[in-house]
Amino acid sequence: MSAALGDDQLLLWPASQVRSGAVPAEHRGPLNEILDWSEEFLVTSNPALGRTGPVCPYTAPSLRKDLYYLGVAVDDGGGLDMPAVIAQLRTWHARLTAELSEADRELVALLVVLPHLDHTDSTELDELQRKAKDEFVAEGLMIGQFHPVCPEPGLWSRTFRPLRSPIPLLAVRQLLVFDLPFLESEPHLERYLTRFADTIPARMRNQIVARMTNNNHLDVA
Template sequence: MTTPTTSLFLLDHLADDAMTSELARGDLDALRAVADWIETFVVRPHKDLGRPGPVCPFVPGALERNTLWLAPEQLAGQGVPQVVELLNRYQTLFLDTPPTDGDDVDGKVIVVVFTDLPADRAQGLFADALQRLAIPSYGDHGIVFGAFYEGNEGTAIYNGSFHPFTSPVPFVFVRRGVISDWKFFLDNEELLRLWGRRFGESAVSTLAGELRRLPWRAWHD
């Protein structure tokens, strides 16, 4: 498992038998389950989200521009070093896959679907792998990874009782970091520092805009 499949599927491809003829049945079923979850949950509003708009504001634009791909991978019982190696290679694939410049770069994402990974093993495996990847990948390339699996206890930013990261099949997304990611970095000083370095004056303006909407002056008084 040292090389990605490099089989990248748009969601529309999954309904085309000619496009998926070489996929194993289990891989195809897993991709279709993730695609259905994206279309019925991720791109729609939810009453428990705590803010207006879709569950993930990033995904609708990626689907519209055809820059969200699913990629099937089988772990076959392998461990953290192999996951780290595989995701590093998907990072390279992501960086090399058009668009590679312009505004659309920030709107593309590769979803690496681990089609044979039990959900109860995903938590520890993904946590250990992403701990090794998060800082160097973001610092060197501005790349962000995100882990999804059934039972993921991660919560929405605006509602601590809502768990939006519980996908039907374990996967890790690969995307370019965007300025709004600071909300996910608040409890990680190193990532927040790298975010500030990456976005410079725009980072200051973004945080100032958030503070202006909060009644912190009244709290101080």
């Protein structure tokens, strides 16, 4: 049995340890289910996706380099404190990426499975992600929610649902230059521009100009 990473109410294992069964028996079911989903859904193409390539182009290299971590939120007897669990995700991402190259930092992914949440209604998970997102983006991170009934469509197809997973979960990774469509607020845009000003692709620059122009029109109105 391998010792888990984490503190207090968050435990994490690299995917290789999950696959080998080196996690406590009480956590193997949901962790293996999400790892199977990652290896069968995220890394493959889908005819409904609206573009070529895998659903998530970063999952396969992350798994290959064993930078893909799966975790559980644990009630230590005092009740599960989800804001504390989410804060620990930020802390552990920083620790796990501290000694890595920039290329490898982009591949580090932390997924915490939340089987205790309602599988038929994503409202609670959506609210957790919404409340956390500002702080994550401010630190150069993205936090996303996946849920069996997540209604969010894909970027390339309005009928495809890439954020549907068999178990509710939150996923954390580094903010990337291609994340612009997922950044809603002006503080998010400011953080994005600060981080990527010299490397923004032309099509992303066009999106930023269009967005700022629309905002100016709204201000004038």
